[in-house]
Amino acid sequence: MTHDIAQALLDAARKAGADAADAMVIDGTAVSIDVREGRLEQAERAEGLDLGLRVLIGKRQACVSSSDAKPEALAEMAARAVAMAREAPEDPYIGLADPAQLAERRDAEGLELVDNSPEPEPEALLDDACRAEAAARAVRGITQIDQAGASYSRRTIRLAASNGFEGGYARTSRSTFCVAITGEGTAMERDWASESRIFQADLPDADSIGTEAGTRAAARFGSRKPPSGRFPVLYDERVSSSLIGHLTSAINGVSISRGSSWLLDAMGKAVLPDGFDLIEDPLRVRIPGTRPFDAEGLATGRNPLVTGGVLQRWVLDLATARKLGLDSTANASRGPSAPPSPSLSNLTLTPGTASREDLVRDMGTGLLVTSLIGSTINPTTGDYSRGASGFWVENGQIAYPVNECTIAGNLRDMLMRMTRANDARPYLSTLVPSLLVEGLTIAGA
Known part of the structure; x- marks a missing residue:
């Protein structure tokens, strides 16, 4: 039919x-x-x-x-x-x-x-x-x-x-x-x-x-505000993909072709720490984001976005590729009421060797984030501010639940100060483990 x-x-x-x-x-x-x-x-x-x-x-x-x-x-x-x-x-x-x-x-x-x-x-x-x-x-x-x-x-x-x-x-x-x-x-x-x-x-x-x-x-009973200051922040696996999402938004062909991205000058440069790979694979078997072709009929396939921490390509459909003088990366996506635009599916950030518990222990004193609320992201500078809740960590152990705090930094700096865990869930379309980011500003009590 x-x-x-x-x-x-x-x-x-x-x-x-x-x-x-x-x-x-x-x-x-x-x-x-x-x-x-x-x-x-x-x-x-x-x-x-x-x-x-x-x-x-x-x-x-x-x-x-x-x-x-x-x-x-x-x-x-x-x-x-x-x-x-x-x-x-x-x-x-x-x-x-x-x-x-x-x-x-x-x-x-x-x-x-x-x-x-x-x-x-x-x-x-x-x-x-x-x-x-x-x-x-x-x-x-x-x-x-x-x-x-x-x-x-x-x-x-x-x-x-x-x-x-x-x-x-x-x-x-x-x-x-x-x-x-x-x-x-x-x-x-x-x-x-x-x-x-x-x-x-x-x-x-x-x-x-x-x-x-x-x-x-x-576990969230009795939540209170954490102290203010500069501390390490551990993004739990449930929310860590948001950090990588800010990166992929910045390398989307629409932002690049408009000249409005904080990664506009980053092609061929380090955007993640050495050893970090970010791969799109739209052909993973039994995964919700899998698709055999994109919304313009181009064949999808393994797409290395970042290799060894270095940005390799933009995320392009046909229109943005033509505007930039490049080839489409077969990332066109669309619904019934709109023309194609670039979009990613089935992302994998290569995991580390440490568990989330290892990162909690190693961070000493800081914030474990399990929920993010709202966001203020400057698309041209990468300045970052988000409401958060989770758990306060002292001496490498979870001390008490926290809420009503704000974490802030600059994405370009944040992404270069990350440590990976190994806890990404293999059945998800986006495989991003817990991520520890050093030196963020926390506004709490």
Whole structure:
């Protein structure tokens, strides 16, 4: 069905007067269950199509989206897109891929992105949510459960373009989560646990997820502000990927082509400590972020962004690559209602040899961050400030939980003062271990 709709969209675009076009069709099913106090609070099921059409007239483009696949609706959609494109400003860098650039592989065979076992019954999701909630509530010190739920989704994605590309694949997801609270009134603290897998058989037991949420929340009882000053900060594995995310945002082709990145002059220079590699691999098997081709039909593959600490390349789609006089790195991503833009998937920062506990011991006195709140990041200078909570460490041991503090520094300096742990979880799309950063400014008590 998605094939027929995608081709019908392209045919409609041609008839409406488009010089070129590409179409995206997403056919999805999603089911979610939320519980409270052991009873069903909310159940949702969504089934439907998301259609996206991009048309090009010369160097002008426009995107439209819809959920109506009737022939007359597709014709109207194409006519509207062409009318919009004729009024759009010219952009000399837009355009479809040359046929010689297109990926040969146009499905996800062998990548294990789909669990073909039966869709779970709502009763099974309800049971998982209730078990997670009950397990969290059973943890000593938990006063209430904020949220608990379970979900399932299956999506089929089809991309077709007038340059001859057509490909598609499906993916499934099964998830359970729980958010627990300790304390009362203004002294309440919360924490969470959530697990998601492609294959239902890989998902951890709901009881263990709830217990983890309760244990994490209970450990936060009695949180207070830490002292102010310059201290080492250890980013727990749950939040450490945010640091690498700031780096990848700064090397995104959109920021670079606009000249608005704090890493604008960093190509071929050290951006991480010696020995650090940052690799994108969109073809990892059984991983949620895996994709066999990008949103412009180019073949994805292993992409070394940083090698030995030295920046090797920008993150580019076709338009940003043309603007910079480079080749696309096959990083185009898009939804039905927007044109392609550069985006990464399946990142791995090479791990160290120390455990998180080793880094806690070695940091002496400082802050272990388990949650980040808001952010103020200057995109042109890399100045960094974020709200945080976690645990205060004294003499290499966790002393007490902390909240309501701010950590600040400059990302270019911070990234060069990192020490890696070895605790990245192998089933995640982004594999970044706990990271110890020396000499950050903490504003607390």
